[in-house]
Amino acid sequence: MMWLLALQLATAPTQPALAPAPYVVGPAQHYESAKEDFAHQRFSDADSEVNAALRESPYMVPALVLKARLAIFAKRPDVAKSCLITAITVDPSSEDAQFYLGLLFFMQNDFHLALSPLQKSQILSPKNPLPAFYLAMTEEALGAETKALDFFEQAQNLSPEKSPQSAEILVAYGRFLLSLGRTEDGIEKERRAIEADPQSRDARYELAKGLDHQGDFKNAALEGERALILPKGDTGDPQIHFLLAGLYRKLNQPDLAKLHMEKFQASSQTPRR
Secondary structure (H helix, E strand, O other), X not given: OHHHHHHHHHHOOOOOOOOOOOOOOOHHHHHHHHHHXXXXXXXXXXXXHHHHHHHHOOOOHHHHHHHHXXXXXXXOHHHHHHHHHHHHHHOOOOHHHHHHHHHHHHHOOOHHHHHHHHHHHHHHOOOOHHHHHHHHHHHHHOOOHHHHHHHHHHHHHHOOOOOHHHHHHHHHHHHHHHHOOOHHHHHHHHHHHHHHOOOOHHXXXXXXXXXXXXXXXXXXXXXHXXXXXXXXXXXXXXXXXXXXXXHHHHOOOHHHHHHHHHHHHOOOOOOOO
């Protein structure tokens, strides 16, 4: 899910600032400049501009949220948390502040703490699929299967079809269904993810795992090989090599099994099963 998380941090729209007075450089202008720098991934410039905005207006909620997003990128969760709590104290109805605080807790595996701000974000922005999506994964992590399924369904229905965002939601949904032993349903979600984003390596990998569970080793190996040549997502090469080594053993192709196991062993990464 890190791809979607990074995309959301980098590209999600920021809250609008108040219209500035003409020809006067003030916090609104600094914030607008920071937004533009952030959109173009000029993070150092964005940080300078948002700090300038906050020096003049310390409780400007959109600027606090933007500074928090920059701090998450910079691996400064302490700064991000402080900014978001301040923003929520000033304006509890800020859906962005609530969402990013929940996201921050989710990233830190503080799932119980993540629930409340994500729930508030969903109430404030009921048509946004991302609060429902992160609530689904949070409830999954907490072992609340029924709630997780409900939120995955909500996120799936809210997300635009044929988009990378939709594909990521479907990949996670399918993976969860596979973990519940609902192999057919999981495979169906992964196929839909591939339709939404044919370049999704994660979807191909999860589909290969589902087909493996189903006993369709030949098509599982085909999907694994396809995943291997796609751009990297959450799924790394070692995970795919490990899966393919097992599949080729089942297909009685020891040379290919040996090749992929050697490639897996050449890496220090641990496979995700």
